[in-house]
Amino acid sequence: MSFLESIKTALSSIAANKMRSLLTMLGIIIGISAVITITTLGSSLTATIQNAFSVLGANYFDVYVEEEWLYDEETDSWYPNSEANLEDNLITTEMLDRLYTQYPDCYYNASVENVGSASTTNALKETINLRIDGIMDGYLSYNDFDLVAGRNITLRDNIEEKYSALVSDIFVRQYFKHNEEPIGKTIAVIDDNGISRDFTIVGVYQYSEIYQRLVMGDSREDDMTTDILIPYITAFSMMNREFNGFEYLTLTCNSTKQAEDLTNELRSFFEAEYADTPGISCNIYSSLEELDIISTVINVVTIVISIIAAISLLVGGVGVMNIMLVSVTERTREIGIRKALGAKSSNIRLQFVIEAITICLIGGIIGIIIGIWNGEIFGFIAKFLIQQNEEFGVLFRTIKITPSIGAILISITFSTLIGIFFGLYPASKAAKMNPIDALRYD
Amino acid sequence: MSNFIIDMTDIYKRYFIGRPNELQILNRITLQVKKGEFVAIVGPSGSGKSTLMNIIGALDKPTEGTYCLNGTDIGKLSDKELSNIRNREIGFVFQTFNLIPRANALKNVELPMMYAGTSARERTARAKELLKLVGMEDRMTHKPNELSGGQKQRVAIARAMANNPSIILADEPTGALDSKTGRMVMDIFHKLHREEGKTVVLITHSPELASETERTISIYDGAITSDVQNPKYQSAAAPTESDQSGEEVTA
Incomplete structure (x- = not known):
C-alpha cells in the first residue's frame, strides 16, 4: 500500500467525521495560530524599529574620553584617576584631521553648539530672525539635511575660525526673494548682545522632512526662524569661550563596512592617539549595537512567548491522541478485515500515523493562515493608532508586517512531529491487534 | 511437496486459561x-470449526502439528509472512460480509490488491472484471450501506478472488441471507469451483448446504468424526445454473 493511498484513506476517514476532526484540530489550530501571530508581530516590530533607525540616520558612533577609573580595595569602590588631566587631553581638531587623512571620506563629526538667536536685515530692510548653531562637518549628514548649493562647513573652516555660514533654502527665499545668487554673499548677523558680524554664505541646505515637520511646525514660510550654521569653533569664540577639544563627539559614517569593523577601526585609532597619555581612556559606542540589543530583546521575548504558546500545542496533541484512540477502537473490525485481507502490521500502523499527521498538518496549515491573518489585523490596528500621533507617524511611516518564514516552516515541521508523536501510540495499538479478535469485535 | 492444497497433520489447538485448566x-x-x-x-x-477455519486461513497458528498450505509450512512463518499468505493464498468470505463501510464496491475489491502492491490501473481493471463475474458490474460505485445482503456478499466474493488465491474460505456465507439470495451466493461458489477451478472450503452448520459440495467433513468436539464424498454433488449444482445471472431480490 503506497504512501499516497494511505493519505487518501486518511482523508476519507477525516471527511467521514468532519465535526469530530475539526474539533480535534482546534487545539492544533489555536496553538499554531498563536505562535504564528506572536512571531509575525515580533518580526514586524523588529523590521519596523530597524526602519525607524534608518530614518533617524542610525549609522553613527559616539566617541568620548574620560579619566580611567581605579579600584580601591580598602573601600571597595571605584574612583577616577586624579593624576589624569582630562581638560588637556580632549579630542582635538588635529586628531580629527589625522582621522580624516587616514580614512578619507569616511568619518564626519556631527557636533553642534547652540549660540542663540540672532537676526539680519535684507536689502528691503526686512528683519529676518535666525538661530545660530556652530557645527562640524558631519552635522548635515547626521541630521539628514541636504546640501542644495555651495559647499559644506569643513574642518578647515573650523581650524581657521572662518566666518563662513550655511543658510537654509527658506532663508534664501526670505532674504534674497529669488533675485540673487546667495553663494559668496556676505550677510550681517546681529546676535543677542547686539554685536554685528559679517558671515559669508558658502552653502545652502534643506531641512529633512522629519525635522521640518517636528521642529518648524506649519507656520508660514515668511515667519519661520531658520538656522544659520557656522563653524563650531567660530561659535565658541563668539561666546568668548575657549575651544580645547571635544570631550564627547558623534561621528557619522559613510561606509558600507560592518558596524563592528568600523568600531574596531575607530577604537584602534583613538587608542593609538591616547597611547602616551596615561590615565585617560577613549571609548567608542555604536548606535547599531543599540539596535542589535533592541532586536535581541524583541527576539528573546518573541521566542519565550512562542514557547509558552507552543505548550498549548501539546494539549492539542493529546487531543489528537485521544481521538485517534477512539478511532482505533471504533474501527477494530475494519482493522481485523484489513488484516484478514493481507494488511501487515506496518500497513495498519502507517495508516493511523498518517491519519494523525494529516489531522495535525491540516490544523497546522489552518493555524498558520489564521496566524498570518491575525498579524495583519494587529499590524493594521497598530498602524492606525501610530498614525494618529503626528510624531510617531513620521518615524513609523512604514510598518512592515512580515510573517516569519522560519516560524512557518517550524510550525509545519512541529505539526508533523506532533502527529507522529501522538499518533504512534494509537497506531501501534491498532497494528498489534489480533485479527481474530478484531474480526469478532462488534 | 505434496499435491494437496491443504495438508494438515496431527493439528492440536489449545488455549491456556490458567493452570490447571487447559x-x-x-x-x-x-x-x-x-x-x-x-x-x-x-x-x-x-x-471447533471456527478455530479450524482460522488455522486454515492463516489467521492463527496451531499449537502442535504441521499445516502446509500450498506447500508452505504455516507454523514456521512470522506475522509478516502470514499476512502475505493471507493476502495471496486465501480469499475470505464472511457470514457478515465484512466490507469496509467507507469504501465503495470497487475500492473494497481493490483492497487486497492494494496490500499486494498491484498498480492502480491493474487493480481497477481486475476489480471491474471480478465484479462483472459476480454480476455486480452495475453497482461498482455503491457503498456497502447502499447494497442488499446478497449484493454485499457478492462483492465480498469478488474481493476474495482479487489476488487469485489458492483457496476460497467461506465461513457461513449464507448465514445472514434469506434462502433465495443464499441460493444465489451458493451458485456463485459452484461457478467459481467449476469454471475457475477454485478450491472452495465452506464452513457451515447446515448439513443441507454441505451436501451440495463434493465432500463433507464433520467435526465434533475438536475432532473429525466423518469425511465422506457426496453422491448428490452433480445433481445439486446443475439445475440452478440458469439462475446465476438472475435479478437480485433486494433484502
Missing part, C-alpha cells in the same frame, strides 16, 4: 484437501 479446541486433526476440491466442514457451535 482448553483443548482441536484434537489431532489430520486433513488433506486437493487442489480444485469443493469441501464443506460441518459441525455444531462449539465444535
Whole structure:
C-alpha cells in the first residue's frame, strides 16, 4: 500500500467525521495560530524599529574620553584617576584631521553648539530672525539635511575660525526673494548682545522632512526662524569661550563596512592617539549595537512567548491522541478485515500515523493562515493608532508586517512531529491487534 | 511437496486459561484437501470449526502439528509472512460480509490488491472484471450501506478472488441471507469451483448446504468424526445454473 493511498484513506476517514476532526484540530489550530501571530508581530516590530533607525540616520558612533577609573580595595569602590588631566587631553581638531587623512571620506563629526538667536536685515530692510548653531562637518549628514548649493562647513573652516555660514533654502527665499545668487554673499548677523558680524554664505541646505515637520511646525514660510550654521569653533569664540577639544563627539559614517569593523577601526585609532597619555581612556559606542540589543530583546521575548504558546500545542496533541484512540477502537473490525485481507502490521500502523499527521498538518496549515491573518489585523490596528500621533507617524511611516518564514516552516515541521508523536501510540495499538479478535469485535 | 492444497497433520489447538485448566479446541486433526476440491466442514457451535477455519486461513497458528498450505509450512512463518499468505493464498468470505463501510464496491475489491502492491490501473481493471463475474458490474460505485445482503456478499466474493488465491474460505456465507439470495451466493461458489477451478472450503452448520459440495467433513468436539464424498454433488449444482445471472431480490 503506497504512501499516497494511505493519505487518501486518511482523508476519507477525516471527511467521514468532519465535526469530530475539526474539533480535534482546534487545539492544533489555536496553538499554531498563536505562535504564528506572536512571531509575525515580533518580526514586524523588529523590521519596523530597524526602519525607524534608518530614518533617524542610525549609522553613527559616539566617541568620548574620560579619566580611567581605579579600584580601591580598602573601600571597595571605584574612583577616577586624579593624576589624569582630562581638560588637556580632549579630542582635538588635529586628531580629527589625522582621522580624516587616514580614512578619507569616511568619518564626519556631527557636533553642534547652540549660540542663540540672532537676526539680519535684507536689502528691503526686512528683519529676518535666525538661530545660530556652530557645527562640524558631519552635522548635515547626521541630521539628514541636504546640501542644495555651495559647499559644506569643513574642518578647515573650523581650524581657521572662518566666518563662513550655511543658510537654509527658506532663508534664501526670505532674504534674497529669488533675485540673487546667495553663494559668496556676505550677510550681517546681529546676535543677542547686539554685536554685528559679517558671515559669508558658502552653502545652502534643506531641512529633512522629519525635522521640518517636528521642529518648524506649519507656520508660514515668511515667519519661520531658520538656522544659520557656522563653524563650531567660530561659535565658541563668539561666546568668548575657549575651544580645547571635544570631550564627547558623534561621528557619522559613510561606509558600507560592518558596524563592528568600523568600531574596531575607530577604537584602534583613538587608542593609538591616547597611547602616551596615561590615565585617560577613549571609548567608542555604536548606535547599531543599540539596535542589535533592541532586536535581541524583541527576539528573546518573541521566542519565550512562542514557547509558552507552543505548550498549548501539546494539549492539542493529546487531543489528537485521544481521538485517534477512539478511532482505533471504533474501527477494530475494519482493522481485523484489513488484516484478514493481507494488511501487515506496518500497513495498519502507517495508516493511523498518517491519519494523525494529516489531522495535525491540516490544523497546522489552518493555524498558520489564521496566524498570518491575525498579524495583519494587529499590524493594521497598530498602524492606525501610530498614525494618529503626528510624531510617531513620521518615524513609523512604514510598518512592515512580515510573517516569519522560519516560524512557518517550524510550525509545519512541529505539526508533523506532533502527529507522529501522538499518533504512534494509537497506531501501534491498532497494528498489534489480533485479527481474530478484531474480526469478532462488534 | 505434496499435491494437496491443504495438508494438515496431527493439528492440536489449545488455549491456556490458567493452570490447571487447559482448553483443548482441536484434537489431532489430520486433513488433506486437493487442489480444485469443493469441501464443506460441518459441525455444531462449539465444535471447533471456527478455530479450524482460522488455522486454515492463516489467521492463527496451531499449537502442535504441521499445516502446509500450498506447500508452505504455516507454523514456521512470522506475522509478516502470514499476512502475505493471507493476502495471496486465501480469499475470505464472511457470514457478515465484512466490507469496509467507507469504501465503495470497487475500492473494497481493490483492497487486497492494494496490500499486494498491484498498480492502480491493474487493480481497477481486475476489480471491474471480478465484479462483472459476480454480476455486480452495475453497482461498482455503491457503498456497502447502499447494497442488499446478497449484493454485499457478492462483492465480498469478488474481493476474495482479487489476488487469485489458492483457496476460497467461506465461513457461513449464507448465514445472514434469506434462502433465495443464499441460493444465489451458493451458485456463485459452484461457478467459481467449476469454471475457475477454485478450491472452495465452506464452513457451515447446515448439513443441507454441505451436501451440495463434493465432500463433507464433520467435526465434533475438536475432532473429525466423518469425511465422506457426496453422491448428490452433480445433481445439486446443475439445475440452478440458469439462475446465476438472475435479478437480485433486494433484502
